[in-house]
Amino acid sequence: LTVAEGDELELYVxxxxxxxxxxxxxxxxxxxxxxxxxxxxxxxxxxGKVKEPCKGGFHVExxxxxxxxxxxxxxxxxxxxxxxxVGTTYQFLITRFExxxxxxxxxxxxxxxxxxxxxxxxxxxxxxxxxxxxxxVTRIMPFGAFVELTPGLEGMVHISEISWSKAATxxxxxxxxx
Numbered sequence: 001l002t003v004a005e006g007d008e009l010e011l012y013v014x015x016x017x018x019x020x021x022x023x024x025x026x027x028x029x030x031x032x033x034x035x036x037x038x039x040x041x042x043x044x045x046x047x048g049k050v051k052e053p054c055k056g057g058f059h060v061e062x063x064x065x066x067x068x069x070x071x072x073x074x075x076x077x078x079x080x081x082x083x084x085x086v087g088t089t090y091q092f093l094i095t096r097f098e099x100x101x102x103x104x105x106x107x108x109x110x111x112x113x114x115x116x117x118x119x120x121x122x123x124x125x126x127x128x129x130x131x132x133x134x135x136x137v138t139r140i141m142p143f144g145a146f147v148e149l150t151p152g153l154e155g156m157v158h159i160s161e162i163s164w165s166k167a168a169t170x171x172x173x174x175x176x177x178x
Contacts, residue, residue, distance in 0.1 A: 033101030036063060040097040045111055049089045050074075053082040060106055062092065073107035076116070076152070116152035123150040137178040140171045 003009065011023040039046050048062035050069070057070040069092065072078065074085055092106035135147035135155065144158040159170055 040094040045091040050085045067104035067106045073109045
């Protein structure tokens with residue numbers, strides 16, 4: 001399970017039956033163009049399966065309809081091997097719905113950015129001056145190093161804070177991944 005007791009979730013009503021209400025994190029299953037249009041208008045996530053890579057992105061099956069996900073919108077990290085995503089089911093946000101459902105464009109990145117924003121806000125709310133933090137070096141520049149403090153949030157450490165020696169350069173002292 002990815003949740004624990006007491007966690008707050010954003011859920012959507014998937015079905016209402018006798019004595020039960022079925023909730024879901026995203027809309028999935030068979031559905032018509034009207035259900036997709038409503039998901040688009042209300043910005044409700046839909047569940048889709050990445051079928052195959054294509055020019056500029058991926059073909060995604062969403063509620064038995066074909067959609068397109070641009071390569072830049074499949075993940076936050078760019079440049080991953082496209083085969084990593086093929087066959088995987090993700091939640092997507094519909095960013096374009098045209099021609100009565102014949103032209104559907106989806107984005108996974110939009111939802112990932114929402115989650116990162118929540119994590120960033122929580123991290124910054126708990127951050128205090130004088131805190132000692134662990135981080136991972138992501139990039140080295142002539143003037144210092146960028147360090148990831150929490151997913152999606154980096155800090156810059158100036159060269160003067162890395163070493164007392166004027167002769168040392170950041171790439172002599174640190175490397176990405178440290």
